[in-house]
Amino acid sequence: MKIAVTSQGATLESKMDPRFGRAAYIMIVDSETMAFEVFDNSENANALKGAGIKTSVLISENGAKVLLTGYCGPNAFKTLHTGGLKVVNDVNGSVKEAVLAFNDGIFTYSEGPNKDGHW
Amino acid sequence: MIISVASGKGGTGKTTVSTNLAYSVQDATILDCDVEAPNAHLFLKPVIKDVVKAHVTIPKVDEKICNLCKKCMDICQFSAIAVIGKSLLVFPELCHSCMGCFEVCPEDALIKDKRLIGSVESGKSEDLNFIKGILKTGESMSPPLIKRVREHQRKKVNIIDAPPGTSCPVIASMTGADFVLMVTEPTPFGMHDLKLAVEAVKLLNIPYGIVINRSGKGDNEVNKYAEKENIPVLMEIPFDRKIAELYSNGEILAKEPVWKRKFKDLFNKISKLAEKEAAI
Incomplete structure (x- = not known):
């Protein structure tokens, strides 16, 4: 299964970026093979508004079924939920650690956003 | 003629200047475009005759x-x-x-739907036309409401009480004006935000001038800046306890003949500057 992880860098060892919409990079990792694709998210990160919505569309279009991140706001959560993606908030550590922890089945899917919208 | 009263910094006296200016000239319309916190009504005490809801068009998918x-x-x-x-x-x-x-x-596949963003009130304060926009609480989209308020502009004199700052709502309140009157105060904060507001109005290519409120207090930096940049200082309102008391009681300063004359003079100076610019 393809897992999207918010990341500060472009490798599996990179630390996770706690932000979703304005994350520096999005890593889409195959949870079985650990093969990954890197997406530079700087365009969305610098968006005036709606960064979470845009990033949600990006990960969905690239096949992710689950998002592991730190904070997810209301508009992003709504978009992901509509697209049928599952979200796990409050995840930290490296990208690799996050995916391995997901594979170990220790996460429970979040039922809502854990951050207020930005104005 | 459209005169937009702006400031950069909030609380410098935009409403004091715009209400007194409107009160002092004949057949004026005052448009309170500070739709997040309109307050010109506190001084002009208008009788509201009409309230119209303001909507924006949004898409809805079939x-x-x-x-x-x-x-x-x-x-x-x-x-x-x-x-x-x-x-x-x-x-x-x-x-x-x-x-x-x-x-x-x-x-x-998209259907035009609408979303309520606020309302526009119109009425009279003596012979003055009074228009006010009120943004719905929690709403952030004020420029469309400001445009709706400005649909009430008339042929004669229109005075716009603009919101503070230099962002979209301010631009929506200045665009198309014949003159922008910048109200500032002689403090470092007033000076800082005045410069930003001047940069914004320059981009719009509208003639402008300065009113210094609470003059005599603070420093002399605004006057120095105006001189250096060749910006006319059209009026100074002194830092005076009596003026502050009138304001606190929701009174119009120009009910006193001496101030009415000063605000009329201000209007005449603005008219000349706006005409001069229009001729070029």
Whole structure:
């Protein structure tokens, strides 16, 4: 299964970026093979508004079924939920650690956003 | 003629200047465009005759027709539309009503819906026409409401009480004006924000001048700046306890003949400067 992880860098060892919409990079990792694709998210990160919505569309279009991140706001959560993606908030550590922890089945899917919208 | 009263910094005296100016000239219309916190009514005490709700147009999708082509999402500069999975989501509070999505939809799958953003009140304060916009609490989209307020501009003298700052609502309150009157105070903070406001008005290519409120207090930096930049200082309102008391009681300073004359003079100076610019 393809897992999207918010990341500060472009490798599996990179630390996770706690932000979703304005994350520096999005890593889409195959949870079985650990093969990954890197997406530079700087365009969305610098968006005036709606960064979470845009990033949600990006990960969905690239096949992710689950998002592991730190904070997810209301508009992003709504978009992901509509697209049928599952979200796990409050995840930290490296990208690799996050995916391995997901594979170990220790996460429970979040039922809502854990951050207020930005104005 | 349209005179927009702006400031940069908040609390410098835009409402004091705009209400007194409107009160001192004949057949004026005052338009309170500080729609997040309108307060000109506190001084002019108008009788409101009409209240009209203000809406903006937003898209709503007809899911039976939409084929999820994403053209609407791609043209939207504000992420107000997301096509994800088998759905099209609209975020109404992000929509700027540019109508781009309606234009590009090849299937005519978008229906025009509307969203309430506030209301426009109109009435009279003696012989003065009074217009006020009130933004709905929690709403952030004020420029469309400001445009709705400005639809009430008349042929004669229009005085706009603009919001503070230099962002979109201020630009919406200055665009198309014949003159921008900048109200500032002789403090470092007033000076700092005045410079920003001057930069904004320069981009709009509108003639402008300064009113210094609470003059005699603070420093002399605003006068020095005005001289250096060749910006006319059209009036100074002294830092005076009596003026502050009148303001606190919601009174119009120009009810005193000496101040009415000063505000009339201010209006005459503005008219000359605006005419001069129009001639060039």
